[in-house]
Amino acid sequence: MNLNDLQSKLISAARKNAPSDRVPYAFEKRIMANLASHKANVWALWGQPLWRAAISCVAITALCGVWSLVAMNTNDSPETFSQSFENAVYASMNQHIEDAE
């Protein structure tokens, strides 16, 4: 049997029997509905983590606020944090000025 002839015959059969282009009823409506839900899903995909991140940020800010208030109230020294920070940064400069005097 000539396999090339058989192959050609079968290919010719496939050519003559083109697939149907029938479309199920209201298929375009189904795709449009799917597109809409797909878009909603994309927003949900971003929205959920963003809301979670926002809640975490608010919680961290509130905790920092409470901590700084507590630290201010319990601090016995007359120097505030900003004053002691400034003194530490300018310590070497102050030393030079004192030496010059």
Add this chain to the structure above:
Amino acid sequence: MDKTDAELIAAVLKGDEASFEPLITKYQPRVFATARRYARRESEVEDIVQEIFIKAFQKLSSFRGEAPFEHWLMRLAVRTCYDFLRGHQRNKETAFTELTEPESDWLDRFVVQPDGASDNADAAKLLIERILDQLSPPARLVITLLEIEERSVKDIAKITGWSLPLVKVRAFRARAEMRKILARITQEKYL
């Protein structure tokens, strides 16, 4: 008056999603016919067509309007069908089940008198469908585009994104793969 494809695409890109519906209505018969070349079950065909239009909607901004929208859409359709073939390759049954009675009769007629076996017969149609199912995804794609749809090598290269030599090599391998399957079927039947 009906809007042109370019007008509808421009409207969709401006945010009017409803303008995409006439595009689906216009091109879905062709997309369905293409998908039916690669999938046999109707549920699979519907899934493929749906995926093609969703991809088309998402990638519409990449359509530059240099070629007709239909060409762009059909390229997307063929590539989606190829992805489907690759995805379902492992799930496919590997063995060719026995020939059915009409297929066997058709083959007998072909052996006795090649011209006597009609290429319009249902048995021939079923047999070629089952043989195509046995081919590897690239072989099936290239046989479908080159031999069945009779497209040029250059056209196939554009559709698939393969280089011209790669299309030629894959066409050569696909024909050999198909002959191997035919040889196995005929050997099982006549030897």
